Amino acid sequence: MNQIEIKGYGTALPAESITLNDQTRYRVSGEETQLTLAVEACIAALAKAQLSIEDIDCIVSASAVPVQPIPCTAALIHERIAMGSDIPAVDINTTCTSFVTALDTFSYLIDAGRYEKVLIVSSEVGSLGLNPKQKESYELFSDGAAAFVLSKSSNSKKGVIYGMQRTWSEGAHATEIRGGLTNLLPRFYTEETHDEYLFDMKGKQILSLVIKKLPKMMEDFYAESQLSIDEVDFVIPHQASRAMPLIMKKINIPEHKFSNLLVDYGNMVSASIPFSLCKALDSGQVKENDVVVLIGTAAGMTTNILAIRL
Amino acid sequence: MNQIEIKGYGTALPAESITLNDQTRYRVSGEETQLTLAVEACIAALAKAQLSIEDIDCIVSASAVPVQPIPCTAALIHERIAMGSDIPAVDINTTCTSFVTALDTFSYLIDAGRYEKVLIVSSEVGSLGLNPKQKESYELFSDGAAAFVLSKSSNSKKGVIYGMQRTWSEGAHATEIRGGLTNLLPRFYTEETHDEYLFDMKGKQILSLVIKKLPKMMEDFYAESQLSIDEVDFVIPHQASRAMPLIMKKINIPEHKFSNLLVDYGNMVSASIPFSLCKALDSGQVKENDVVVLIGTAAGMTTNILAIRL
Numbered sequence: 213m214n215q216i217e218i219k220g221y222g223t224a225l226p227a228e229s230i231t232l233n234d235q236t237r238y239r240v241s242g243e244e245t246q247l248t249l250a251v252e253a254c255i256a257a258l259a260k261a262q263l264s265i266e267d268i269d270c271i272v273s274a275s276a277v278p279v280q281p282i283p284c285t286a287a288l289i290h291e292r293i294a295m296g297s298d299i300p301a302v303d304i305n306t307t308c309t310s311f312v313t314a315l316d317t318f319s320y321l322i323d324a325g326r327y328e329k330v331l332i333v334s335s336e337v338g339s340l341g342l343n344p345k346q347k348e349s350y351e352l353f354s355d356g357a358a359a360f361v362l363s364k365s366s367n368s369k370k371g372v373i374y375g376m377q378r379t380w381s382e383g384a385h386a387t388e389i390r391g392g393l394t395n396l397l398p399r400f401y402t403e404e405t406h407d408e409y410l411f412d413m414k415g416k417q418i419l420s421l422v423i424k425k426l427p428k429m430m431e432d433f434y435a436e437s438q439l440s441i442d443e444v445d446f447v448i449p450h451q452a453s454r455a456m457p458l459i460m461k462k463i464n465i466p467e468h469k470f471s472n473l474l475v476d477y478g479n480m481v482s483a484s485i486p487f488s489l490c491k492a493l494d495s496g497q498v499k500e501n502d503v504v505v506l507i508g509t510a511a512g513m514t515t516n517i518l519a520i521r522l
Numbered sequence: 523m524n525q526i527e528i529k530g531y532g533t534a535l536p537a538e539s540i541t542l543n544d545q546t547r548y549r550v551s552g553e554e555t556q557l558t559l560a561v562e563a564c565i566a567a568l569a570k571a572q573l574s575i576e577d578i579d580c581i582v583s584a585s586a587v588p589v590q591p592i593p594c595t596a597a598l599i600h601e602r603i604a605m606g607s608d609i610p611a612v613d614i615n616t617t618c619t620s621f622v623t624a625l626d627t628f629s630y631l632i633d634a635g636r637y638e639k640v641l642i643v644s645s646e647v648g649s650l651g652l653n654p655k656q657k658e659s660y661e662l663f664s665d666g667a668a669a670f671v672l673s674k675s676s677n678s679k680k681g682v683i684y685g686m687q688r689t690w691s692e693g694a695h696a697t698e699i700r701g702g703l704t705n706l707l708p709r710f711y712t713e714e715t716h717d718e719y720l721f722d723m724k725g726k727q728i729l730s731l732v733i734k735k736l737p738k739m740m741e742d743f744y745a746e747s748q749l750s751i752d753e754v755d756f757v758i759p760h761q762a763s764r765a766m767p768l769i770m771k772k773i774n775i776p777e778h779k780f781s782n783l784l785v786d787y788g789n790m791v792s793a794s795i796p797f798s799l800c801k802a803l804d805s806g807q808v809k810e811n812d813v814v815v816l817i818g819t820a821a822g823m824t825t826n827i828l829a830i831r832l
Contacts, residue, residue: 214634246704271689276594280706281587281651281699282721284615287822291691298735300687301822302623303615305594313612320630324524326685337704341591375636377610379581381601389591391708394556394647396590398701398708398719409708411592425608512597512611 214319214372217365218522219263219329221490222256224249224357237478238354239339246279249357250335251292257331257359265294268361269327274314274334276307276482276511277341281393289333306377307387308450308510310334310482312518315362315506316375322364323371333359336481341389343410352453353411354478358486373503373519374437378429383513386417419455422509423462430463430507433517439503444519446470446498450508451477451484463507471497484508498522524629524682527675528832529573529639531800532566534559534667547788548664549649556589559667560645561602567641567669575604578671579637584624584644586617586792586821587651591703599643616687617697618760618820620644620792622828625672625816626685632674633681643669646791651699653720662763663721664788668796683813683829684747688739693823696727729765732819733772740773740817743827749813754829756780756808760818761787761794773817781807794818808832 226238226249240249250273258265271294273286280288286301294301306313311334318330335357342350365371390396391409401409434440447470449456460470471488480487485508492498499522506518536550536559550559560583568575581604583596590598596611604611616623621644628640645667652660675681700706701719711719744750757780759766770780781798790797795816802808809832816828 270687277591278588278615278703281702283617283694283698283821283824284586287617287689287691287694287824290689290822291694294689295691298688298690298739301616301689301691301824302627302687303613305588305613305615306611307593307597317612317627317631320634320636321627324630324634326630340704340707377580377612378608379597379600379604379611380608381597381605381611384593384597384601388593392591392702393588394650397650398711399716401708401711406709429608511593512600514593514597514611 214323215365215368216319216322216362216371218360219363220257220261220361221493222253222260222359223487223490224252226355232351235475235478238356240337240355246335246337247288247292249355250289250333253335253357253359254289254293254331254333257361261361263361266297268299268329268331270330271299271301272314272318272330272332273303274310274332274482275336276305276310277336278303306510306514306516307512308481309508309514309516311486312506312508312516313377316372316516316518319372322362329361329363331359331361333357334482334486336483338411338481341411343407346413348415349411349413352479354480356480356483356487358483358490360486370521373439373521375518376433377514377516379512379514380421380425381512383418383421386414386421386513387511388412415453418513421513422459426459426515427463429515429517437519439519443503444505445502446492447505447507448485448488448492451479451488452509453479524633525675525678526629526632526672526681528670529673530567530571530671531803532563532570532669533797533800534562536665542661545785545788548666550647550665556645556647557598557602559665560599560643563645563667563669564599564603564641564643567671571671573671576607578609578639578641580640581609581611582624582628582640582642583613584620584642584792585646586615586620587646588613616820616824616826617822618791619818619824619826621796622816622818622826623687626682626828629682632672639671639673641669641671643667644792644796646793648721648791651721653717656723658725659721659723662789664790666790666793666797668793668800670796680831683749683831685828686743687824687826689822689824690731690735691822693728693731696724696731696823697821698722725763728823731823732769736769736825737773739825739827747829749829753813754815755812756802757815757817758795758798758802761789761798762819763789
């Protein structure tokens with residue numbers, strides 16, 4: 213148990229949304245960027261926490277796609293909200309589950325006293341990399357951001373009860389953007405290679421790997437964490453795809469126990485889980501002392517499961 | 523004190539090297555890539571540790587520039603060395619000091635028992651992004667990789683004594699590659715925007731910021747860690763530039779106490795510090811029970827200082 217608690221949280225959405233297949237999807241436009249969304253979410257989280265940036269001991273960017281190859285995204289967020297301070301800035305990345313990995317990892321540093329307060333932010337503009345030829349993913353993703361301020365808790369019942377991550381690289385190429393970095397440099401971009409620089413998702417391959425692997429992982433999670441499904445008050449799954457409710461069924465999470473925001477918000481990549489947690493906190497679906505389980509599958513293919521008592 | 527120890531380590535260099543200004547620089551060629559270098563270093567580290575990949579509990583990629591926008595680099599390394607396993611794969615990034623941040627961060631998880639053995643690898647092919655018009659950086663960088671296997675130690679004197687990171691975003695644009703990701707998409711690559719997709723380093727601005735900030739940070743490091751310079755057996759600085767010995771002088775590290783591999787290997791970005799540590803271990807410059815301090819400045823601008831007793 214890593215003794216931490218949520219001090220504040222906030223989200224950011226682009227001003228523009230579109231309707232695709234009767235579902236709402238958000239799209240950055242005008243001056244909006246991955247950074248402006250990140251900054252807006254951070255400022256909202258700090259306000260909710262009634263803290264200023266000077267109270268923060270570490271800024272963690274937990275997004276799938278960085279803003280620039282160099283420097284890391286957290287440094288660019290630092291520039292906009294913490295310039296003049298010496299707060300350390302770090303990126304951590306497991307694609308769609310980056311937020312869960314950041315929460316999991318940094319809960320150890322908070323518990324050990326290395327950092328007292330940590331700001332974790334996930335911000336994504338997936339719409340910029342979608343391929344209109346791939347209808348499934350083109351209609352699935354939204355842009356958005358969410359941030360949390362976490363701190364050491366004096367309540368021994370609050371915090372990360374158990375975290376687990378597994379990576380199955382059989383799925384390494386089931387979800388990818390191949391071009392833009394060292395694998396395929398921007399200078400090789402042409403009309404012919406265009407698609408290599410866009411998001412490529414093999415939905416069926418992912419679904420089949422998740423169905424093969426997740427039930428056993430969930431079983432191991434309960435066994436290792438000594439938690440039972442009855443002790444779990446609510447589940448926040450990554451809003452991965454329309455198959456998400458099916459996956460929840462496969463791991464025996466009843467419908468009233470998980471958040472499903474796909475129709476209204478789509479898949480926000482790494483921002484989906486923290487965004488959904490913000491919504492659940494705001495709506496009262498989850499409250500203090502509840503045991504909440506975050507579950508997400510990510511490109512890699514990586515899966516994270518983490519139980520936190522709020 | 524996070525009780526960990528080095529079980530094994532390994533490096534990888536491209537087959538080809540060139541001589542620039544009487545200094546040796548390594549360049550990937552043929553089938554060599556950031557991934558092949560990473561894999562070679564990991565395999566060497568596992569061999570030195572007399573372990574197989576199944577013994578590893580987490581694979582951490584600690585490189586500045588990722589291989590692809592999606593998935594994370596650790597998942598792609600996993601695919602080549604750990605396929606079929608479910609070892610978690612995570613990227614952590616603070617640009618040139620990514621290895622130090624990874625060591626610092628994961629030492630908490632090892633100490634707490636979350637992971638017993640962690641493989642950390644830094645691999646860079648900076649040569650692919652250099653701008654021939656910027657002579658200073660064009661002649662400075664090398665490609666290469668280094669990996670370490672770390673484990674929980676039963677010796678209470680071994681491990682990370684103290685870690686410190688500070689980010690000063692006044693320097694956020696002093697070292698950067700602006701294009702390739704969401705800030706400037708590959709599709710905007712043209713002959714005119716070409717330079718935006720290449721490495722851009724403002725050497726004087728970096729040097730002036732380092733000289734302004736590092737001495738105070740070093741002082742704070744000694745005060746907070748309760749270490750004195752006399753207790754430090756050896757310093758491994760990031761092989762940042764020709765000014766590195768000057769920086770060492772500014773923080774009172776005598777010449778015989780720090781590694782200087784710039785002439786023979788150049789700046790390998792995040793791989794420089796772990797590569798230099800491997801060389802110091804191989805040459806006997808550092809040995810068991812020595813207190814070694816890793817110091818690096820990175821794009822961001824971030825600086826890490828970490829003391830480890832071997």
